[in-house]
Structure formats: structure tokens, C-alpha cells
Amino acid sequence: MNIRTLCLGILHFRDATGYEINKAASEGSFSHFVMASYGSIYPTLTKLETDGLVSCREETEPGKPTRKVYSLNEEGRSALIEALSQEPRGDVFKSEFLFLSLFSNLLDPAHISSAVDQQIARVRDEINHLEEACEKCSKHASSRFAIGYGKAVNAAALDYLLKNRHRIEQSGKRNENEYEPPLQEVMG
Amino acid sequence: MNIRTLCLGILHFRDATGYEINKAASEGSFSHFVMASYGSIYPTLTKLETDGLVSCREETEPGKPTRKVYSLNEEGRSALIEALSQEPRGDVFKSEFLFLSLFSNLLDPAHISSAVDQQIARVRDEINHLEEACEKCSKHASSRFAIGYGKAVNAAALDYLLKNRHRIEQSGKRNENEYEPPLQEVMG
């Protein structure tokens, strides 16, 4: 999903500045399943305005930098619905942690343990964050559905990490892991 | 994680061509937590060779296109270990499906149902794929750990989808969902 649709989607819920869109995408409850950064958001908003899908008003309060507040117009709303009517593509999941785990027998055991600890901490943070978000969205069924999905998935990840971390930490049993698989086995 | 490290990592397990690296990254068991495409793999392999981290031999079989088979050398192995020694960043999860689900009250119910069906199908495919991969990697503890993580997470997602799909399908009870939340609630 492109940043264009993301911006339209966020602006559907409320008028917002580029800064606020970035916050929604990287800290808010959107952040669990989207990604965006200033480098894409600001140019996209400019483009969206020249394309006539959003309008922009400048709010100038004395002594403060000018805020450019964008709002979705009817054309933008249509464009959003059209974009959402495409078949969604499959989820994207990338994990440096799991990639690293493949090479656990090459690395310092302390580094592996630390990586696992941090992974667990991140998953716990995510769950807490989702918990909070859930309370704030109590009235919006769709948000609760998306947040619930995140909670279910992260709870499973946490459980798995706690129960299986020993399998890459291998507490001194290095030899079991010396077998190096040919790529067929690793490739499927 | 950059494509450079990904290539080094895959070449650690076995010598491979660009084509095979792409396969490993987009169909093999690596595919559950990495992403790569030809547009990044081929230039990266060329760069890796000029940087002296991999060596390349051309295998020319008569009547077939030349294969460029890359293999990791000692310098490449060191570079891999150094890259893996950095603290891994948090996982990246992007879901067009969950984004779409936020707007379920704007969209054709049939489209939502179809999207859910397809999401369920994709998750089931993923689980089957991981199941197969697991059997092939039976001797490699680290691979089994990473695959197990994927299975746990996808199983949770499947379970959630089956039990909660009605919450965005809302079978005729449109009114419950007409409340439109201010962005604060959606942003957390």
C-alpha cells in the first residue's frame, strides 16, 4: 500500500498536518500495520494537493511555525474508496531478529541472549501499546478488530519466545548445532 | 536489514546464483521474514564482488545461459558476522488487509468478506509452507526455531480471523458502526 492511500486514509478520520500523519503512522495505533516517514509524507501531501484530492489551510498562530492542515475533499474520499477496493496484497513481515537467529551458532551466545531479551521487550511494549490503544478506540469496531489482531499475534510471539528461546541459546550444547544444512533444506 | 547482509547470509549456507538467492528470499523458508527482489539482488552481488566479499565463477554449460555462481570468502564471512553483531532492529509488519479493515464501514460488505477469505487463505498457505519447510530443516535447530516462530504467529492470526471476522463483516448491523472516531482515539 502506498503512502498516498495511507495519507488519504488517515485524513478520512480527521484533518491533520504532515507531522500528525507521521505520528499516527509511527506511534499511533496505525503504527502496527503501516510504515511511513517524513521523506514520503510531505511530498505526498504536496502532490495530493496539486492533484486536488485534499485541501490545505495554513494556520498561523503568532510566535509559532505555520501549520499546514490538510483535509480530505469529496474527490479524495472517492480516491480512497477506489484504492481500498483493490484486492489487498499479502502482509509484509520482516524480522532482523529471526534472520539473526538462523546464525545463532556463528555468534556470541551473550549476543543471542541479549537479542532475545530485546525482542521480548519489544513484543511486550507492543502489547502494552495495543492495550492502551484498544481502550481509546472502544467505540470503533473496526479499530478494535485491527488492534485485536495485533494483540493476538504478539501474544503468540511472546509465548513462543519464552518457551523456545533455549533452542537458539543452546546453553553450552554447541555441538548439536554444528551440522550445517545444505541450502535445499533451508530453502524449502 | 539490507540486501547486502541478506546475500551474505544466504551465501553462508551455500554457493548460489542471483536467481537462487531470489528464490530463497521469496519462496524458501527465508521468505517468512525477509524481502528482496532482482532489482536489488543483482546490483548487490556485483558490488559484493568488487568489494571482495564474495567470489564469482561462471559455469557455462553448452546450450544454456551462463550461470554466475557466487561464494562467500573469508572476508565476506567476517562482514556477515560483523553485520549480525549489530543489535537487530524491531520487526516490520505491514498489512494492507488490516488497513482496509479500518474502513469496513465505507466499503461493500462483499468486498470485506472476500478480503477476509483471501487473508485466511494466505495465512493457511503460509502455515502449510512453514510445515513443509520444517520437515526439510529437521536437522537445523536455528531454522526450526525461526520456522516455529512463524507457525505460532500465523496460527494465532488464523484463529483470530476465524473467531472475529464477523466484527468487520457486521452482517447488516451497519448502524453500530456509524460512529466515526476522532483521530485521537485512533492514534493512541
Next chain:
DNA sequence: CTCGTCATATATCGTTCCTATATATATCAG
């Protein structure tokens, strides 16, 4: 027997998007 399709294999163009940084102001803590 030929035609289309799929698997193997390399390569690159154009576009999208991320990372990092620069700039500016206000506030709050130490």
C-alpha cells in the same frame, strides 16, 4: 508438431520510499 506456458537465469529502468539531516520555536527539567 507446434504453441503456449513455466522454470531457469541475468539485467536494468523508473519510481517509491526510507534515513538522516537541517531549520525553527516553545517548553520543561535540571
Next chain:
DNA sequence: CTGATATATATAGGAACGATATATGACGAG
């Protein structure tokens, strides 16, 4: 008063994706 944090806009530079072009062999459908 100094540094950190939050608000807010903007862009340069590079990384990576998505799509496509090219070429060959194999294999089944018609």
C-alpha cells in the same frame, strides 16, 4: 541557562521494489 523534548516543515541522497526485457529448455495441450 543549558540541554532535552515536542511541535512543525522540508529535502538530499541512497536503498530497494516492481515491472519488464532478454534468452533458452522442457513439457504438456491441442
